[in-house]
Amino acid sequence: MRAPWKHALIIKPFERKVGFSFLDCxxxxxxxxxxxxxxxxxxxxxxxxxxxxxxxxxxxIRQWEPEFKASYADFSSVTVWIRLSELPIEFYEPAALLKIGKAIGPILHIDTNTVNGVRGRFARICV
Known part of the structure; x- marks a missing residue:
């Protein structure tokens, strides 16, 4: 019964309503x-x-959960990408980025371009 939904995500637009015709869902x-x-x-x-x-x-966006009811749902936390503008390049090390990110919230991902030092204008971490 739940197996068809194990790879599903629940999405919610913020601020304005989005017409159903914009989304294939x-x-x-x-x-x-x-x-x-x-x-x-x-x-x-x-x-x-x-x-x-x-x-x-x-x-x-959040992962689907069994018995989800829209009328009771809320997003108490949201996954966001944080852009750290003009962060000195020596702080692009994963250990330094993890320390910075943990001050904001749980770290989910560090941008590949950031870790590889490809981009120097800003670092990105997902919290």
Whole structure:
């Protein structure tokens, strides 16, 4: 019964309503939508990638959970990418980024370009 949804994500646009026609997904009501993925890798990339927008509309994304009810749901936490502008390059080491990120919240991901030192204008971490 739950197996078809194990690779699904629940998304919610913030601030304005987004028409159902913009999203190829299941409308769960109260501005929550369900997107199902065939591959777990695609789901993980979507969950850890981003931030995600439709136009200028920010989308909060979370993993599907059994017995989800839109009327009771809330996003008590949101995954966001933090951009650390003009961070000195010596702080691009994973250990330093983890220490900085933990001061903000649990670290989910460090941007590959940041770890590889490809980008120097800013560092990105997902918390």
């Amino acid at each position: 299941i409308d769960l009501g109260m501005d929550y939508f369900l997107v199902n993925f065939e591959l777990i890798e695609d789901m993980d990339n979507t969950l850890k990638g981003g931030p995600w927008f439709i136009g200028q509309q920010f989308l909060a």
